Amino acid sequence: MFQLATRGQSVARTWLGVGKQGAERPAIGSSEVGEGVIAGGRRYIATIEPWHGNEVVVYTKGESTLWDRTVIDDQIANGHGLLVADLNNDNIDEIIAGGRSQPYQLAIYHRPENSSLWQRIGLDEGGIAVSGLAVNDLNGDGYLDIVAIGSGTGNVIYYENIGR
Numbered sequence: 001m002f003q004l005a006t007r008g009q010s011v012a013r014t015w016l017g018v019g020k021q022g023a024e025r026p027a028i029g030s031s032e033v034g035e036g037v038i039a040g041g042r043r044y045i046a047t048i049e050p051w052h053g054n055e056v057v058v059y060t061k062g063e064s065t066l067w068d069r070t071v072i073d074d075q076i077a078n079g080h081g082l083l084v085a086d087l088n089n090d091n092i093d094e095i096i097a098g099g100r101s102q103p104y105q106l107a108i109y110h111r112p113e114n115s116s117l118w119q120r121i122g123l124d125e126g127g128i129a130v131s132g133l134a135v136n137d138l139n140g141d142g143y144l145d146i147v148a149i150g151s152g153t154g155n156v157i158y159y160e161n162i163g164r
Helices: 002-006
Strands: 033-038 042-051 054-061 066-073 079-085 092-101 103-111 117-125 132-135 146-149 155-159
Touching: 033 079, 033 092, 042 079, 054 079, 054 092, 066 092, 066 103, 092 132, 117 155
Parallel strands: 079 132
Antiparallel strands: 033 042, 042 054, 054 066, 079 092, 092 103, 103 117, 132 146, 146 155
């Protein structure tokens, strides 16, 4: 977007949400952010809030100008990694999120097609202090795999998606 603006092309700026509020800086707003699609092609924005906080939050377009804010988990410790990807090839994106403080955890959040609730699936409990995430089909089987970097735990872990 910034390259477009510097070339004289217009760039629109629209507020979607205000993030977590009510505390002192830096414990406000959002940090990691990803964009995904739920059933029916409806878009959402996923964030960790507040800045490196404990909440995984989903924003969906509602009736007002600001999008509706829903906390789907409030137990991430020092959230520092978030990605959005279709892990099971159902055209509905999952959220992958983790924290870098104890208790270390990495989780997948899935919203079934006919539900308004997100399901939390623990991927790693205690093995990695997440500071970065990547997804790609590393083994060529048609399913996106996950790689997590654990700076505090000194490791890189490959999570092979076997399609179940």
